[in-house]
Amino acid sequence: xxxxxxxxxxxxxxxxxxxxxxxxxxxxxxxxxxxxxxxxxxxxxxxxxxxxxxxxxxxxxxxxxxxxxxxxxxxxxxxxxxxxxxxxxxxxxxxxxxxxxxxxxxxxxxxxxxxxxxxxxxxxxxxxxxxxxxxxxxxxxxxxxx
Numbered sequence: 001x002x003x004x005x006x007x008x009x010x011x012x013x014x015x016x017x018x019x020x021x022x023x024x025x026x027x028x029x030x031x032x033x034x035x036x037x038x039x040x041x042x043x044x045x046x047x048x049x050x051x052x053x054x055x056x057x058x059x060x061x062x063x064x065x066x067x068x069x070x071x072x073x074x075x076x077x078x079x080x081x082x083x084x085x086x087x088x089x090x091x092x093x094x095x096x097x098x099x100x101x102x103x104x105x106x107x108x109x110x111x112x113x114x115x116x117x118x119x120x121x122x123x124x125x126x127x128x129x130x131x132x133x134x135x136x137x138x139x140x141x142x143x144x145x146x
Contacts, residue, residue, distance in 0.1 A: 001069040003113065008065035010109045011116070011129040017061070019054025020046040027108060065126065067105035067112040073098050084144065092144035100134045 015024040019033075034045040034052075044054035076095035084092035105112045111133035114126070 001071045001113075002067060004066045006065040006126065008063050008107060008109065008112060008114060009127045010061050010063050010107070011127055012109055013061040014055070014057065017043065017054065019044045019052040021049055021055055029108065063107050063109070065105075065107055065112045065114075067103050067107065069103040069113075070101040071099065073101060088146065089144040090146070092142065095139075095141050095143065097139040097141075098137070100136045 013027070015022045016027045017030060018024075029043055030046070032041050033043040034041050042060055045052045047054070074095055074097040076093050079089075079092040079094065081090075084090060103112065107128075109128040110131060111128075113134075114128045114131045116127045116129045116131050
């Protein structure tokens with residue numbers, strides 16, 4: 001699964017890159033914040049109550065939403081009849097499956113395929129605001145005939 005060229009308004013950064021105004025957890029990017037004259041960075045300085053201007057909504061919180069995701073992989077093994085027959089099974093197949101295994105992206109939010117208000121809300125497409133990312137799941141199974 002992939003998407004190329006879309007932009008995302010990462011509203012989490014309104015609180016996570018706020019220059020110290022709110023008590024939300026901060027992203028690691030704030031460690032690159034402006035500290036002294038001559039510093040060149042895209043992160044505002046920390047200040048009491050966020051007075052540094054970090055609270056201003058700007059294009060610094062609009063991010064590239066391009067991504068490639070390894071969505072689903074299943075590996076299976078057909079048991080030889082002599083082993084399956086021990087348990088009175090026919091056509092026995094062991095398998096392991098994984099979903100949402102890995103996402104390659106430069107997006108700093110939780111997930112680049114976002115819709116903050118759910119899949120039926122078209123007013124917030126492309127807006128990330130603490131949206132739950134898709135779960136990574138694994139399944140182990142046995143498929144057989146008795």
